[in-house]
Amino acid sequence: MFDNLRRYTAAYAVAIGGLLMTCLSSWNVRQELQTSHFKEFQWAAGDRIQAVHSVVDQGLDALLEIRGLFYAAKGIEEQAFRVFTDSILKRRPYIHSLLWAPLPNASQRALPGAATGTSPADPAVANGREDAIAGPPRVPVLLAAARTESAAAQGVDLNLTVELAALLRRARESGNIAVSSRIDLVQPGNATVPVIYAVLPVYSPGHSHSTAATLGARRQADPLGFVVGVYDIEELVHVAINLLEPRGVEVLVRDDSAGSDKQFLHFYASRLEPRATSTASGRMPVYDEDQPRMEARIPVGDRNWSIICVATHNFRSAEAFTEAHWTVLVGGFLFTALLTFYLVRSRRELENRIQLTLTIYEREELFRQLAETVDVVFWAINAEATRIEYIGPAFRQLAGREAMLDGLAGAAPSLLLDVFASDDRHTLLEAIRQLQAEGERFTVVLPVSRGERGLRWLRVCGFPVREAGSPLSRIVGFLEDITEHKLAEDALRDSEAKLRTLFNHSPDLIFTVDGEARILLTNRPLPYPVGGVGEKRSELILPAEVREGYLEKLRQVFRSGRIEHFQYNSSDATWWEIRMVPISSANVVTTVMAAMVVITDITENRKLQWQAIRSARLASLGVLSAGIAHEINNPNHAILANAPLLARIWQDALPILNEYEQEQGSFMLAGLSFEQARQTISRGMRDIAENAKRIQKIVDNLKHLGKQDRGHMNELADIGKILHAVVILLDTRIHKHTDAFTLDLPTALPTVKGNVQQLEQVFINVIVNALESLPDRSSSVKVSARTEQAGNRLIVQVEDQGKGIAEEVMAQIGEPFFTTKADSGGTGLGLSISLSIVEKHGGVLRFEANHHLGTTVSIDLPISTEE
Template identity: 75%
Template sequence: MFSNLRKYAAACLVAAGGLLLTCLSSWNVRQELQTSHFKEFEWAAGDRIQSVRAVAEQGLDALLEIRGLFYAAQGIDEKEFLLFTDSVLKRHSYIEALLWAPLLNSSRQPLPTTAPGTRSVRGTDSAAASTAPIEQLRLPVLLSAARKAPLATPGVDLNATGELAELFRRARASGKVAVSGRMRLERPGEKAAHVIYAALPVYAPGQPRRVAAAEPADPLGFVIGVYDIEELVHVAISLLEPRGVEVLVRDASAEGEAQFLHFYASRLEPRAVAAASGLLPEADEEQPRMVVTIPVGDRQWTVTCVATHTFRSAEAFTKAHWSVLVGGLVCTALLGLYLVRSRRELDNRIHLTQTIYEREELFRQLAETVDVVFWAISPDAARLEYIGPAFRKIAGAEARLDDPAAAVLFDVFAPDDRARLVDAISQLRREGGHFSTVLPLAGGDHALRWLRVCGFPVCEPGVELVRIVGFLEDITEHKLAEDALRDSEARLRTLFNHSPDLIFTVDGEANILLSNRPWPHPAGAAGEKRSPLILPPEVRPGYLQRLRHVFASGRIEHLQYRSSGDTWWEVRMVPISSATTVKAAMVVISDITENRKLQWQAIRSSRLASLGVLSAGIAHEINNPNHAILANAGLLARIWNDALPILDEYEQDQGDFLLAGLGFAQARQTITRGMNDIAENAKRIQKIVDNLKHLGKQDRGHMDELADIGRILHAVATLLDARIRKCTDCFALDLPDSLPMVRGNVQQLEQVFINVIVNALESLPDRSRAVRVSARANPAEGRLIVEVVDQGKGIPEDVMAQLGEPFFTTKAESGGTGLGLSISSSIVDKHGGMLRLEPNPELGTTVSVDLPIAREE
């Protein structure tokens, strides 16, 4: 019993001392609260009074800003006024409206000054001041900007209201801002608000504020502001932290109940309201308060701040915190001493026991569940202290794990490998550190079973080495995978190095990181290998531009160029990405000369196919007229010329006679006109034949010719004349007088326009539908655009997506090959242009050929 009392004596002492110190500290803190409460309230009340004053002054300053605008601008219209006042209304949420009212005399004429808002303020001459009383003058609203619905419509006379007339009289007399008392503002469909009006006179530049000592000068007008009292006070107080302070704002310049402006209830007691007479609530009569008078325009407001029952003081522990701190520390120290003395030994024993158990359990789980074999031997490597049960998977089920001889660990390896392990352990004993070696398992295929053996020294203070520990790990799969990866990398390296293409990787600066060929050019100034040096100088800008696009967009880019000896090369740039970032790019430069030749052959075959399509229509134009012209044109002309004198003489002797039912005079004109028609047909046939010869010429593939698109389109239209007349009665070739030149291959461009126009003609369901070919230049963008618009059947969406694919055709039954648009698109692409097909809004299709304009050299 006596020992138990002694055991709890310290606890009783701690409780008694802590209770006594807590009581003393609480009493001290209470005293300090009472003395600092009012001081804290003075600070909070002062902040609210100053905030109300600052917000009120900022609201009145808005009128000065508008007057400054009138003085600074040459002329203010309604748009400029609304633009300026809109920013003012956004900055001051308590301003309901801003008005401009010019001062007019009784005859509705402005006083002899120029009013802002009508025209100009600056540059007008000041006139003699009017001596008429303000009540005899008019103040119609000219400009108005309101937050919600307009408060006053244009033309409303603000001077007609008695309270506002008094306001304008005071503003006119003082030349400064005048403020009205509290006024009620009715809003349709909304709760009525209480506002104050403020008026600021605006004078003409250079006009004196007073003409004589006792006579005020008439201003041009007044800038009027309407302020929501409740919103003004709310904006001012809401800037501050809620502290439990109520604010009563009264107008000291007014009398009676008109003095009350607004009562702001604390956000901590939002249900408090002022008395009907504008006095503070009865619950606040005994609370601390502060009353300050502030100027608002030409009026005086009194702001009364009252501390509510929820007023919070932040200075409660300014002087008493040391007592509380010392008392808490003493109590904590006494209680901690008791707990440490009573629980130290017990906790240490429990913690030590639990730690040992957890570590033993963790080691047992590791040793029994993982495939790694843990082992430990004595410092002299003669005794095996521990080896994991997973060793049986390596050495076999007959392995004796309880044998203390170290030979159990060494005998699984061949003699030579065993010697390597012994040497590694001997070196560890001499030099410290650790070792790691890979050895094959004895008695089996070395390529199938490989073990990694690692060893680490264990030292204790005062003893160099107490044991050697380590682990065995079967790495057969890793070894085989590593060998396979090495072989695969060697094969890939062989393919990479022996590729006929030049392959290299570049970074974002176009420096070569890896290449399958020796670097053919000297290094750059900083030792880097610049990949553009591989290409001809004229190709390098385009290569660098496309390479930057690969790094920016992550898409494959390519370009083609021709070197000396008519050899064509293709440069293909493929991004190498990591997650969403392009780290590098692989560049492949291939010799595509044979592909280009095959492509030229395909283009020529397509041209010949187009000629075959046209042959049926052209055959009639060539055979029949040409036979008639060649066989009979010259003969008929000679016969007619020889017979004409004889016929003239016969007419003179015998009079008029008939030829084929026609009088001689009429027959003479008819035959002459027929001779001319024969000549014109001969010229037409010759032109068609010439165009066909030009179309069948050998295409050398040169891309540096200057092509006149207008001449090409006229030639194509002439060549397709028979097909055009067969398919439509409404063909239009709308070309300007001159078009800029395009650099490329003239024959290939002719092929493109033949294919496009033939497709447009074949899409027409009847001859009444039209085909229109037009061209326009866009010098600003350096492009020339040719459009072929038809009123045909249109192209379905599923067909539109496949039109560019080779051998895709919807005219297989009529002999279509599906190569026309594919080859045309390829030709336009080689010219640096673009071929687009778009359905028309009503019917038909528009084919656009966009080509770059040739630059002047």
């Protein structure tokens, strides 16, 4: 018994230690899981608090958007108000209704919705305001938009309700958004909806910015009216949290600015426990009092809300194994049991190894007997290659009958090496040294002329033998006669080398295919995979749109035995020609065994053809441009001559008309009041002259296509002034495409020597292209200018957040007649002319793709050295 205990001491020690370590590890894992669980709750609660805060801010921003609409429109009708607010209601489903309620004493001032009236400084208006202050002013609803019919109807006085009257008073005193406490709004059918009201006062444009300087003026001046928003509290919290993943978190929203009995706003039960409800006082359910919780306060207008998040008993943690400590405990017990069983079994098996050693020795002896009877020469040397440990008797046939093979134990390796020539012996020694250094097998083929068979070729293989405790114990290997195989392989290699030389030096891609379009042989490595493992599909070399046509042509070659060919162009604007030649058997001519496919690049030939066509088109365009310029110039000269005369006539007649208006009162001209007609005619006179000049510039550009005219290149161009003028010229188009146009210029920019009109044309073309590439109005275009660090170059950059430029299009930018906007009337001449103008000014026009989206166009111009 004591003998067995001593034999299995290690197994007992492993079992006891394993049990102790397993229990300790299980306890440690349980503590880590509890800590991780609390952190997961904090992250989930923070997401919900942030979501509610963000949705509340977005809802209040709707009031600012409506105020911005009123300021921008300078007068708005009910239809425009409804269209604008319907868009807001669709995007924000928690907004119950939006109202516009003007103050009666402000109806005669310049407020949104009023066509004309006296100014705020009018004494009559001031008296009206004072009268209004004497009593509670009426605040009737003028415009209303709501999801249901329960919104306040037009004409309802908001001051009739005590809570709304107090809310309007707070908004007027602060000049900012004021928010009410929870109010139960009665719906049709006596159903109530908990809502809050938010009120934003709208002042005249002179008081439109909330700065410290205007707050005092706001308190002294009445607002034009109020923008009122009604928000469904339950829908607001639902929209904020519903998009988040259900994690088992309950949310309680309270109004800290209200009294203790009115603080409760809404309780959002977890979707994992939908039956949970809060108490009447706004507290969490009793069963959640011992759960982890997180509380945060957020500002809502002039009030403060509290958001309390509590983890439910079903809170979902991101941990994959919430009961991992039990897994560690059970796994540790199992591992300890298995290890103990392994040690016990290993001890038992050790007793059997002695018997196995005798069996292995017998098998080694049997192997030696077999090795000595075959023609292959087996050999073994020590790890240092200083003595031969074994060499097979078949070595006598290689070394000659005179070789003494008896008593080889301890012999030098020279016995093995002497059968080879001096250079071949050196090769074999290098292979042995490399095996000693790297421990990898080697194979060399060497000639030998000794022995009974004359010149023979031997394959010499060596293998490392490793034992426990030693990186290399010995080196073993064999010598094999491969003369016949070597001669046949050399003859085949020579024949294949000659054919491969002719095949590989072809500039075309050549390969042979079978009847299933599988590649049999190719003259060069294919540029990309053409099928799965062991399969090479020839049609995968070609673009997807030409594969079906290629396979049909290939089937015709195998059916008819005739040569077929066709051409196609790839996505990188290169042209290719494919020729398919049938390969027939020498015995059966009518049977097509395979087909040779030759793919040739014919891009240069196609480019020469296109260049000839393009040259003819440019010549025709030059003649056409001259004719068009002449036809346009004649009527445009008449416009340029008459426009100043009409402007002077109008200026001379204007005093007479002003005097007539003072004597007779306002009168109509062409259906317009005299005030409107005076502004319209003055603006029209300026537009006629400016647009006539623009027509003249366009005509000059047409002449530029037909004639290489350098123009006046000695002007000192102020790039800042040119860019400001271009932005003013493109003002209508800019507002049509984007709301985020930026012109970022330093205070002073150096001048550039050249032609001002041509540089203006370049900037117009580049900015218009950037505007037309924008996908929507929220995308931006930024125009900036800076000087290089060296101080001799000026760089103007136009960055857009448009659709970007594809790589194949980028390679063709600037080519005449190349355009991606042919459907919308593009001619492909704008950038071509711009490149020509920039090059004349000694500059560079570059196009770069942005990291995320859009394109940056850089116009690099030399700075003038003249003062």
